[in-house]
Amino acid sequence: MTTALIADDEPLLRDVLRGLLAQQWPELQVVAQARNGIEAVEQFEALRPAVCFLDVHMPGLSGIEVARRIGRRAHVVFITAFDHYALQAFEHGVFDYLVKPVQAARLADTAQRLRERLRLEQPAVATEALLTQLAERLKPPSVAAPLRWIRAAIGPTVRLIPVDDIDYLRSDEKYTLVAWRGDGGKPAEALIRTSLKTLLEQLDPAQFQQVHRAVVVNLHAVSHVTPGLNEKADLHFKHRAEVLPVSRTYLHLFKAE
Structure with a gap:
């Protein structure tokens, strides 16, 4: 045998x-x-x-x-x-x-x-x-220093968003939704034309992790993860009410030691 x-x-x-x-x-x-x-x-x-x-x-x-x-x-x-x-x-x-x-x-x-x-x-x-x-x-290809700011057009102005203030990024057709903590720590959102894939390649992998085909989260902004349906999990943030799904492919990122 x-x-x-x-x-x-x-x-x-x-x-x-x-x-x-x-x-x-x-x-x-x-x-x-x-x-x-x-x-x-x-x-x-x-x-x-x-x-x-x-x-x-x-x-x-x-x-x-x-x-x-x-x-x-x-x-x-x-x-x-x-x-x-x-x-x-x-x-x-x-x-x-x-x-x-x-x-x-x-x-x-x-x-x-x-x-x-x-x-x-x-x-x-x-x-x-x-x-x-x-x-x-x-080995992934060598990249320059991790991205520190993201530029987003909000009305007639261009906002420089520190990546440390971002909670998550989500692919939205031809755009990427940037969800961050704005003035006074209030949840804010903006759409940018840079693709999620391109952004992920420029962000620090120790801080930003993909948790779903269309979602990347800032691990520093995560509060906790709870079991979900169909062998998935639910991801909760420290500073916003949204709950995002973690697909089975990425569950190992949140496994207890």
């Missing part, structure tokens, strides 16, 4: 992936689950599974670093949250990957390829050179 390891710091994702594997690959036995990269290496060395499902971004050691420790002793499937640079890196490489939230159809294709490689006794592809190449591709 073929054995496998699942390594991801999200318990829900581990459970979902294990359940989907039981449906798509019933003869596969998941012999270990790890919450971080260090546990993943320890579990691999103890059990030597034939297949390892590794989250790219894990505490301790990243999925790529774990794959380096494993070498070609197992077939590796990387798991990644949807990200333009990550998908571009994988799609131009030779590694198998799954995108969060894992879809049954994509997993079925991956399982079929892995079964065929194991049947033919093909060697694993996780060589040091390929992993180094993947790590380089996963």
